[in-house]
Amino acid sequence: MTTLAIVGAGPGMGLAIARTFGSRGFDIALIARTKDKLQTLVDRLGQEGITAAAFPGDVMDRASLTDALDAAEAHFGGIDVLEYSPAPHSPVPGITLAAASEVTVDNLHPQIEYTLYGAVAAAQAVLPAMREAGAGTLLFTTGGGSVSPVAMLGNVNAAAAGLRNWVINLHNELAGTGVYAAHVAINTWIGDGGPPGFPTATPEQIAPLYWDLYEHRTRSEAVFNG
Numbered sequence: 730m731t732t733l734a735i736v737g738a739g740p741g742m743g744l745a746i747a748r749t750f751g752s753r754g755f756d757i758a759l760i761a762r763t764k765d766k767l768q769t770l771v772d773r774l775g776q777e778g779i780t781a782a783a784f785p786g787d788v789m790d791r792a793s794l795t796d797a798l799d800a801a802e803a804h805f806g807g808i809d810v811l812e813y814s815p816a817p818h819s820p821v822p823g824i825t826l827a828a829a830s831e832v833t834v835d836n837l838h839p840q841i842e843y844t845l846y847g848a849v850a851a852a853q854a855v856l857p858a859m860r861e862a863g864a865g866t867l868l869f870t871t872g873g874g875s876v877s878p879v880a881m882l883g884n885v886n887a888a889a890a891g892l893r894n895w896v897i898n899l900h901n902e903l904a905g906t907g908v909y910a911a912h913v914a915i916n917t918w919i920g921d922g923g924p925p926g927f928p929t930a931t932p933e934q935i936a937p938l939y940w941d942l943y944e945h946r947t948r949s950e951a952v953f954n955g
């Protein structure tokens with residue numbers, strides 16, 4: 730069996746990516762902070778014939794994140810694909826929005842912890858085994874502002890741009906090793922309730938892009954424009 734671990738697994742992109750890979754034979758490890766919400770997703774996937782299990786962990790608490798990934802690896806016998814896409818739909822301590830001119834070290838630092846350090850910690854939990862096996866996939870998600878910044882998201886975009894830069898660099902360094910890394914920039918609002926006039930897409934419309942990257946293993950980045 731092959732296993733996908735989703736860090737930041739929620740009812741939007743997390744569930745849609747789980748379904749995309751699960752319907753193609755993957756087991757799914759779901760990681761987020763809230764055990765009950767994860768269990769709901771496990772149950773929904775189970776009803777669709779997809780084997781999933783919950784591993785609570787917090788990307789702001791790197792030890793808990795590493796423990797969750799280690800537990801998932803032990804449970805399923807390995808992690809073949811890592812996908813990183815936490816989103817603070819429920820409050821995350823220290824995470825606030827700041828326009829570009831309002832960015833301070835204090836409001837940027839938690840964004841970097843959340844987006845970049847969490848992703849680096851997740852990758853380091855699985856990369857050594859992938860390198861040893863000469864196989865594996867690492868996918869990291871941000872918003873379109875990582876590529877084309879939006880003034881009102883100054884601190885979010887700066888941290889996401891850091892993640893994007895590192896993932897593209899990782900992609901290049903890993904070329905020829907059998908391990909593949911790529912960045913996904915979602916340049917739409919996901920689901921309902923977006924700002925008027927802003928393009929929207931459903932998680933189900935976006936998730937096939939992840940399978941396409943996994944299967945073709947060529948691009949360092951994909952931008953979803955709707």
Ligand SMILES: NC(=O)c1ccc[n+]([C@@H]2O[C@H](COP(=O)([O-])OP(=O)(O)OC[C@H]3O[C@@H](n4cnc5c(N)ncnc54)[C@H](OP(=O)(O)O)[C@@H]3O)[C@@H](O)[C@H]2O)c1
Nearest residue numbers: 737739740741742743761762763787788814815816870919
């Ligand atoms: N939503 C949008 O409009 C939008 C637009 C562009 C790009 N994106 C990108 O899409 C991805 C998210 O997709 P989504 O919005 O559909 O979200 P989702 O997959 O529905 O949910 C994300 C999950 O992340 C978990 N999470 C939050 N903080 C966490 C933490 N500290 N540690 C571990 N897990 C945490 C949350 O669960 P807990 O609260 O239980 O931890 C939440 O359920 C992100 O990469 C985001 O940058 C989103």
